[in-house]
Amino acid sequence: AQRVTQPEKLLSVFKGAPVELKCNYSYSGSPELFWYVQYSRQRLQLLLRHISRESIKGFTADLNKGETSFHLKKPFAQEEDSAMYYCALLQGAQKLVFGQGTRLTINP
Amino acid sequence: GAGVSQTPSNKVTEKGKYVELRCDPISGHTALYWYRQSLGQGPEFLIYFQGTGAADDSGLPNDRFFAVRPEGSVSTLKIQRTERGDSAVYLCASSRSPSGRGTGELFFGEGSRLTVL
Numbered sequence: 643a644q645r646v647t648q649p650e651k652l653l654s655v656f657k658g659a660p661v662e663l664k665c666n667y668s669y670s671g672s673p674e675l676f677w678y679v680q681y682s683r684q685r686l687q688l689l690l691r692h693i694s695r696e697s698i699k700g701f702t703a704d705l706n707k708g709e710t711s712f713h714l715k716k717p718f719a720q721e722e723d724s725a726m727y728y729c730a731l732l733q734g735a736q737k738l739v740f741g742q743g744t745r746l747t748i749n750p
Numbered sequence: 751g752a753g754v755s756q757t758p759s760n761k762v763t764e765k766g767k768y769v770e771l772r773c774d775p776i777s778g779h780t781a782l783y784w785y786r787q788s789l790g791q792g793p794e795f796l797i798y799f800q801g802t803g804a805a806d807d808s809g810l811p812n813d814r815f816f817a818v819r820p821e822g823s824v825s826t827l828k829i830q831r832t833e834r835g836d837s838a839v840y841l842c843a844s845s846r847s848p849s850g851r852g853t854g855e856l857f858f859g860e861g862s863r864l865t866v867l
Contacts, residue, residue, distance in 0.1 A: 686858040740792035
């Protein structure tokens with residue numbers, strides 16, 4: 643079965659500390675993976691996609707096919723990074739399959 | 751407005767009643783998606799439209815759930831004989847995706863929170 647696993651429901655770090663949100667996937671083809679974010683009282687929105695190989699708001703994510711992982715990282719956390727983060731896998735042509743999410747809290 | 755619009759934002763109904771949830775996508779977006787999000791879970795795919803037709807309805811849980819998009823723009827998700835387990839936030843999203851493989855960039859609405867008593 644094709645699925646996305648985010649092992650941590652909650653993650654709390656101090657401001658300025660490094661952050662890593664874990665995501666593992668199972669997929670039989672060539673995966674396309676994404677991170678979505680939902681800030682408090684805002685809509686769910688795309689943060690970054692692995693194909694773009696970009697850094698957004700200081701976050702990066704590298705696809706590791708050997709470990710079937712797509713962990714989201716930021717070297718120095720900021721308070722405004724507090725949000726729900728969802729890893730997602732593109733299944734077929736159009737369907738996104740989401741993990742259950744990780745609530746990230748940045749403590750001052 | 752520029753974003754995906756969903757109405758109602760909140761709906762409380764009684765078990766056994768019929769419910770309609772509406773989604774108005776971003777103008778020009780041909781693809782439209784419905785997701786359901788239960789408490790503590792990620793969004794769960796229900797159905798996806800390309801234009802007027804349902805291209806993939808594999809996520810609809812049973813035949814009480816039905817969705818339409820008659821003119822290729824606004825969509826309505828219909829739930830018959832509601833059950834308490836249907837309580838969730840129903841999210842609508844749209845994307846450009848004129849044809850073929852999607853970009854994976856979905857633009858979400860704020861959701862309709864359904865509570866079945």
